[in-house]
Amino acid sequence: MKNQTTIIEANKAISGYWTELNQYRDLLFFLAWRDFKIRYKQTAVGAAWAFIRPLFTMIVLTILFGKVAKLPTEGSAPYAIMVFAGLLPWYFFSSSLQDCSMSLVNKSAMVSKLYFPRILIPISPLFVNTIDFLIAGSIFTLLMLFYQYMPSHRIVFLPLFFILLALVVLGLGLWVSALNVKYRDFRFIVPFAIQLGLFVSPIGFSSSIIPEEWRLIYSINPLVGIVDGFRWCLLNENQSLYWPAIYSSILWPIVLLSTGVVFFRKAERQFADII
Amino acid sequence: MSAVIQVENLSKSYLIRHKKQAAAGDKRGPLAAIGQRIRHPFTANHSSEEVETFWALQDINFEISQGQRVGIIGSNGAGKSTLLKILSRITPPSTGKVTLHGRVSSLLEVGTGFHPELSGRENIFMNGAILGMSRGEITRKFDAIVDFSEVERFLDTPVKRYSSGMYVRLAFAVAAHLEPEILIVDEVLAVGDASFQKKCLGKMGEVSSEGRTVLFVSHNLNAIQQLCDSAIYLKQGQTVDYVTGNDELEGLISRYYAEQTSHGKSEWRAENKHHNNPWFSPVAMYAANKQGEVHQHAIRNDEEIWIHLEGDIDNVTQELSIGYVAFDEYGTAVYASKISDTQTGTWPDLKKGRNQLKCRIPPRFLNEGKYSFKLVANIVGGKNWLFKARETNVGIEINIQGGLSDSPHWIRKRLGVVAPVLEWQQAD
Known part of the structure; x- marks a missing residue:
């Protein structure tokens, strides 16, 4: 018999938060696995959605920016490949953030009737979206075969940029999911912000077209450095990284995640009462 | 026996917002409120809220203490569920402050952790992990x-196709098999059938x-009486009593029954x-004096x-067959009386329409109390039964105080449910 003692007091966080989180690590696995099982249930084409969306967005963006607006690609890479390399992180970002932001509210019954570390709820959507990311990645491979385009050996650094991306999403997700419990306005803010984000981030175009004097300000957007990083890893061109953007992409996850955890822990005690 | 749960000075408050009654003449209605909200979106609307x-x-x-089986009783809104949630x-x-020694597993609502699309097998794992x-x-x-849950045959069926009985059985089974040091269960028996209830207990x-x-x-107070060896009685967020032992438990339950009705009105x-x-169809019940005036206050013996x-x-x-049962404040039945207690022919004639019995x-019959x-x-x-005394809410309460006897030796309440003044004499 384990002899653990829990002391519940008003206005005081329960000690041993991280030990407890560790005890519940299997739950994180099950939550992620359940999201995965549920995600494409009762859809006609199932997991195909994971590549239909980026594929068609890629086609539209390639026609719009590449053919109509005639924007330059990265070096000599086909425009479609350049766009898809940006869509990979973008789709992960937008769908995970969307899922995270609604995660607590969608599980309101669980939040108000069951106890477990609440922080697992906004974390778990990252896993199912990682699987979608991998599916989209396989489409990217097919696309490269189609264009007979060889990726750069720098692809080995891709996981680093993916981790930065995941941490940005998680940091934002903690904030937004907790705020969404009290202010359902975020149900409208998040999709809207994501819609705008597609155009202010270098997804349909290369960030090299941004005029030099604006580039520093443009790099405030953490996705700029991450998307640049993805293209740097995947496209076999002579591009070099714009370091201020990378610094920004490293700084943002640290700030978002640390403040996000603090805010979430403060807010979570009231979740059951206000959700 | 050491204490596994210690609760000290525990309180829980909620803020509830009321819309203030619209001032007389203020008939602008809800549209005006929305307009207000649009014009001043960020000012909280304190003026109209309390x-x-x-x-x-x-x-x-x-x-x-460890190993105790504690029932929590109280009417709706007494704070039972809030206590369990805390x-x-x-x-x-x-x-x-609450101090808990050991792992707590709680089942506050049946099947909350279940996902309807997942199979029984998957939900067992899911729910177990949640606990x-x-x-x-x-x-x-x-x-x-x-x-325990008797769902082997349907293990791979999504639980959305389960009957509600299967649902509860599975949910209860997972919670009960966690082997927690403390098991907290809120009103789950209401869902299952009799044999399941028995199994749960x-x-x-x-x-x-x-x-x-x-x-x-x-x-279900019978279930509490069967299962528990102690009970906490909550009333409007406060503890009325906390008893241990079977007799005490029975007394508390009876008292709860007695207090359930008519809010102390005669x-x-x-x-x-x-x-x-x-x-x-009962229309009224009241205690009155000889002239038929309702007793408003305590009645002398x-x-x-x-x-x-x-x-x-x-x-x-x-x-x-109609009448009433008198209970004392501990819920003990003092006596029962019915219109047909006397010999036939002396009963009141019942008629169609309103009857006043x-x-x-x-x-000098009932004791003080x-x-x-x-x-x-x-x-x-x-x-x-049309009306069962222990279950109906048709009833009144009276308070008997004073007038016990004319004797100088009998001036305060004596032991006993009844207080008849009986005569004594020499036997020879």
Whole structure:
């Protein structure tokens, strides 16, 4: 018999938060696995959605920016490949953030009737979206075969940029999911912000077209450095990284995640009462 | 025996917002409020709202030792569920402290952790993990859980196709097999059938015999009496009593029954047609003096008390047996009286329409204290009770104070439910 003692007091966080989180690590696995099982249930084409969306967005963006607006690609890479390399992180970002932001509210019954570390709820959507990311990645491979385009050996650094991306999403997700419990306005803010984000981030175009004097300000957007990083890893061109953007992409996850955890822990005690 | 749950000065308050009554002449309606909101979107609308603090729990103190089976009783809104939510750490207390020794597993609502699309097997793992079990632990207990829940055949069916009975069985099975040091169960029996209830009670008894502690909320007081060895009685967020031991428990339950009704009024009047039936629909019940005036205050023991019972009858039958049962404040039945207690021919004639019956309680009969009188009615030879004294809310309460005796030696309340003044004499 384990002899653990829990002391519940008003206005005081329960000690041993991280030990407890560790005890519940299997739950994180099950939550992620359940999201995965549920995600494409009762859809006609199932997991195909994971590549239909980026594929068609890629086609539209390639026609719009590449053919109509005639924007330059990265070096000599086909425009479609350049766009898809940006869509990979973008789709992960937008769908995970969307899922995270609604995660607590969608599980309101669980939040108000069951106890477990609440922080697992906004974390778990990252896993199912990682699987979608991998599916989209396989489409990217097919696309490269189609264009007979060889990726750069720098692809080995891709996981680093993916981790930065995941941490940005998680940091934002903690904030937004907790705020969404009290202010359902975020149900409208998040999709809207994501819609705008597609155009202010270098997804349909290369960030090299941004005029030099604006580039520093443009790099405030953490996705700029991450998307640049993805293209740097995947496209076999002579591009070099714009370091201020990378610094920004490293700084943002640290700030978002640390403040996000603090805010979430403060807010979570009231979740059951206000959700 | 050491305390596994210690609750000290526990309180929980909620802020509730009321819309202030629109001032007279303010007939702008909800559209105006929306307009206001658009013009000043970020100012909280304090002018039209009143915030009130509502205490769901107030200054609760108790200690529960290992292996105890504690029932929590109280009417709706007494704070039972809030208490369980605090103990399960779902919601924080506003003040006070709770110390729990050991793992807590709580089942506050049946199947909350279930996902309808997942199969029974998948949900067992899911739910087990939510309750804090590791994968290995669940695998070990998997067979026992399936066994208990009797759903082997449907293990791979999505639970959305389960019957509600299967649903509860599975949910209860997972929670009960967690082997927590403290098992908290809120009103789950209401869902299952009789055999399942029996099984649940058995399992909870078994859990506690292994030295685990069970906290159990139910409106089914028989179940509490069967299972529990102690009980906490909550009323409007406060502890009325906390007792241990079977007799004490029974006493507390009876007291709860007695306090359930008529809010201590010596007069009851029908508010709705809820009690409608063709044989006897009660309209009023009250305690009055000889002149038929309702007793408003405490009644002296040497006063006459007339219990009036008014009701409507559509189907007149002499088989109607109607009366009342008197309970003392501990819920012990003092006596029962019915219109047909005397020899045939002396009973009051029942008629179609309004009937006004009354029954005299002689002076110097009931002791000092609070009594409740509950309507009882049935059709002789019929299967069902129209009104059962322990269950109906048709009833009144009276308070008897003073007038015990003319003797200088008998000036304060003596032991006993009744206080008759009997005569003594030399036997020779």
